[in-house]
Amino acid sequence: MKNFRILQLTALFIFLGTPTIFAGGNYLELPNEIRSFYGKKESKPKVFVEGIRLDFDYMRRQMKFVDFVNDPAASDVHIIISQRVNGGGGRVYSFMYNNLTYENLSNYTLTCSTTPGDTQEEVREKITETMTLGLMPYANQSELQGKLSVNFNGKERKDITPVVDPWRNWTFRGDFNGNINLEESRKSFDYSYQLRGDKVTENWRIRNYASMRVRTREYISDGETYRSENITNYMTSSVVKSITSRWSAGAFASYYNSNYSNTVYSISFKPAFEYNIFPWDISDRKVFTIAYYVGPEWKKYYEETIYGKFDENLWEQSLQLDLQLVQTWGEIEAGLDATNYMHDFSKNRITFDSELSVRIVRGFSVNFDFRVENIHDQIYLPKGDFDLEDVLLNNVQLPSTFEVYAGAGIRIQFGSIYNNVVNNRL
Numbered sequence: 001m002k003n004f005r006i007l008q009l010t011a012l013f014i015f016l017g018t019p020t021i022f023a024g025g026n027y028l029e030l031p032n033e034i035r036s037f038y039g040k041k042e043s044k045p046k047v048f049v050e051g052i053r054l055d056f057d058y059m060r061r062q063m064k065f066v067d068f069v070n071d072p073a074a075s076d077v078h079i080i081i082s083q084r085v086n087g088g089g090g091r092v093y094s095f096m097y098n099n100l101t102y103e104n105l106s107n108y109t110l111t112c113s114t115t116p117g118d119t120q121e122e123v124r125e126k127i128t129e130t131m132t133l134g135l136m137p138y139a140n141q142s143e144l145q146g147k148l149s150v151n152f153n154g155k156e157r158k159d160i161t162p163v164v165d166p167w168r169n170w171t172f173r174g175d176f177n178g179n180i181n182l183e184e185s186r187k188s189f190d191y192s193y194q195l196r197g198d199k200v201t202e203n204w205r206i207r208n209y210a211s212m213r214v215r216t217r218e219y220i221s222d223g224e225t226y227r228s229e230n231i232t233n234y235m236t237s238s239v240v241k242s243i244t245s246r247w248s249a250g251a252f253a254s255y256y257n258s259n260y261s262n263t264v265y266s267i268s269f270k271p272a273f274e275y276n277i278f279p280w281d282i283s284d285r286k287v288f289t290i291a292y293y294v295g296p297e298w299k300k301y302y303e304e305t306i307y308g309k310f311d312e313n314l315w316e317q318s319l320q321l322d323l324q325l326v327q328t329w330g331e332i333e334a335g336l337d338a339t340n341y342m343h344d345f346s347k348n349r350i351t352f353d354s355e356l357s358v359r360i361v362r363g364f365s366v367n368f369d370f371r372v373e374n375i376h377d378q379i380y381l382p383k384g385d386f387d388l389e390d391v392l393l394n395n396v397q398l399p400s401t402f403e404v405y406a407g408a409g410i411r412i413q414f415g416s417i418y419n420n421v422v423n424n425r426l
Contacts, residue, residue, distance in 0.1 A: 012170050041076070041102070045138040048072040049131075051081035051326070052093075053148055055124045062128050067418055073362035076101045077138055078328045081202060082284045088201025089116040089171045091206040093127060094284035102141050109284065112135045116173065128181075172197045176385050189216040205240040217393065233257040240274075245281070248274040252293065253362055261397050262301050262382045268316070270295030286325050287412040293318040294342075312379075325414065330358035330365070341377065350374040363414050369378035369407040 047066045049059075060068060072078045078098040084093045095110045109306055112130040116122050139148055178191035192213040199206040217228040233256070240250030249272070256266040270293040277288040294317040301310055316337040325332045333355045340348035350373070357367040390396045 009173055013337045041142040043067070043143060045102075045135060045144075046074060046076045047079060047135065048075035048077075049081065051079075052083055054081070054127065055120075058124050059128050059131070063132055063135075065139055065148060069418060070413060071362055072100075072328060072359065078324055079134075080328065081127075082326055084115055084284070087169060087171065087198065087205075089173050089196075090114045090118065091123075092331040093130070095131055095134050096285065096326070097339070099138075102138060105141065106138055108134075116171075123425060168199070169201055170197065170199045178326070185220045190214070203242050204244075206238070208237045216408040217326075219393075220243060226285040226389065226393060228395050230260045230394070231258070232260065242280075245279045246276045247258045248276075250274075252295075259302060260395070262303055262305070262380050264300040264302055266297060266380075268295060268297040270318075283324075284326070288321065288324075289320075289322045291318075291320045291322075293320075299380070301382070303384075305379060306381050306383050307379060308383070309379070316340070317342060330356070332356050339377065339378070347377045347379060348374075349377045363412060365411045367409050367411075369405070371403075373403040 026239055046069045048069050048071065049056075049070075056068070069075050076099075078100055080096040080098065081095070082094045083091050084094075087159050091114045093112050093114070097109070097113075097384050098107050099105045110130055110133065114126060118126075133150075136148070136150070139145070150285045171197045173194075174268075175194040177188075177193075180190075181188045190213070192211065194211045195209070197208040211234045212231070215228075215230045219226045225405040234254070235256075236252065238250055238252045240248055242248055252268075252270045252272060254266075254268050258265060272291060272293040273292040274289055276283075277290075295315070297314045297316050299309075299312050299314065316339060318337065320338075321336040323334045324334065324408070335351075335353045336346070337351040337353075338351075351371070352373075353371045355367075355369050356366065359365040378397075378399055381397065386396055386398065391398065
C-alpha cells in the first residue's frame with residue numbers, strides 16, 4: 001500500500017510540471033511521506049551525553065549540527081563516555097553510541113587517547129572531534145545530509161616510518177603537593193609526593209608506585225602548644241601477565257609504614273590470579289572479575305600490640321570480586337573484598353562497596369552509595385589505654401569492629417528538553 005501511495009505522488013508531481021524531484025541531489029525537497037520512506041529525519045539529531053565531566057559550553061558552540069537534550073528518553077542517540085588510564089599515563093576515552101530512533105544504524109563505540117602533557121584545551125578538542133565523527137552516520141540520516149563536510153588537515157605520506165620508542169613503553173611521573181593553613185590558635189601543614197613508573201603492553205602490565213604523606217597539626221590553648229604529626233610511607237610494585245582474553249596472573253610486592261597505625265614496616269609479597277567473566281576488550285561497558293591473592297607478610301611495630309607482639313611473620317589471603325556495568329539506564333559499581341590471616345581465620349576483614357545510579361523514568365533518577373566493613377584484623381593496635389590528647393589530636397588509630405557509610409540522592413527534572421543555548425553572562 002505504501003509503495004502504491006509513493007507511485008501516486010510521483011505521478012502527481014510529473015503531471016503538475018514539477019521541474020525536478022531531487023534538487024541538487026538532495027532528497028529533502030521531497031514530500032514528508034517520501035522522506036519517511038527513505039528513513040530520513042526532518043530535524044537535527046537529538047543527543048544526550050553522560051558519563052564524565054565535560055565542557056558543554058564548548059561542545060555546544062562547536063557542534064551546532066545537533067540538538068543537545070537533557071533527558072535520554074527524548075534523544076535519538078544516547079552517548080555514554082567512559083575513561084581509563086593508558087600505559088603512557090594519559091587517558092583513553094570510549095564513546096558508546098546507543099541508537100534509539102534511527103533505522104538501519106547499529107550501536108558502536110569509538111575511542112580517542114590523550115597524553116599526560118595535554119592541556120585542557122587539547123583534551124576537550126579531541127573529545128569534541130571524536131564525538132562529532134561518531135555522529136556523522138546520524139547526520140547523514142537527517143536533514144543535514146549534504147550540508148556537512150569533512151576536511152583532512154594532515155599531510156599525505158607515501159612512506160610510513162616505523163615508530164621507534166626509546167623508552168620501550170616505560171612512563172614515569174612525579175607529583176609533589178603541599179598546603180598550609182594558618183590561624184591565630186590553629187595551624188596545619190600538609191605535604192606529599194607520589195612517584196610512578198609503569199610499563200603497559202598488550203601482554204604485560206608493570207607498575208611501580210611510591211608515596212609519602214606528612215600531616216601536621218598545631219593547636220595553642222592557654223599558652224600551651226599541642227602538636228600532632230602523622231607520617232605515612234607506601235611503596236608497591238607489581239607484574240601482571242595476560243594469559244588469555246579472560247585470565248591474568250601476576251605478583252605484588254608492597255611496603256607500608258605509618259606511626260598512626262603503629263607500624264614500623266609491613267612488607268608483603270603475594271602472587272595472584274584473576275578471571276574476568278567478560279572479555280577485556282569490552283571492559284568499557286562491563287567488567288566482572290574474580291581475583292585471588294595469597295602470600296607472606298613481615299611486620300614490625302613501634303609499640304607492643306594488644307596481642308603482645310613487637311614483630312611477626314604471617315600469611316594472608318584475599319578474594320576480591322568486582323562488578324562494573326555501564327548501560328543506557330545507568331551505572332553500577334560493586335566490589336566484595338574478603339581477607340584473612342591464615343594462622344587464625346578469626347582475624348579477618350570483609351568489605352562491600354557499591355555505587356548505583358539508575359534512571360527510573362524520564363526526568364527521575366536515583367543514586368546510592370553504600371560501604372560496609374566488618375573489621376577483625378587490627379592486629380597492629382598498641383597495647384594499653386589511649387591518652388585523650390592522642391585521641392583528640394588524631395595521633396592513634398582507634399579499635400573498631402565495623403565501619404558503615406551510606407548516601408542517597410534523587411534528581412527530578414522537567415520542562416524543555418533542549419539544551420543548546422550558551423549564556424555565561426552575570
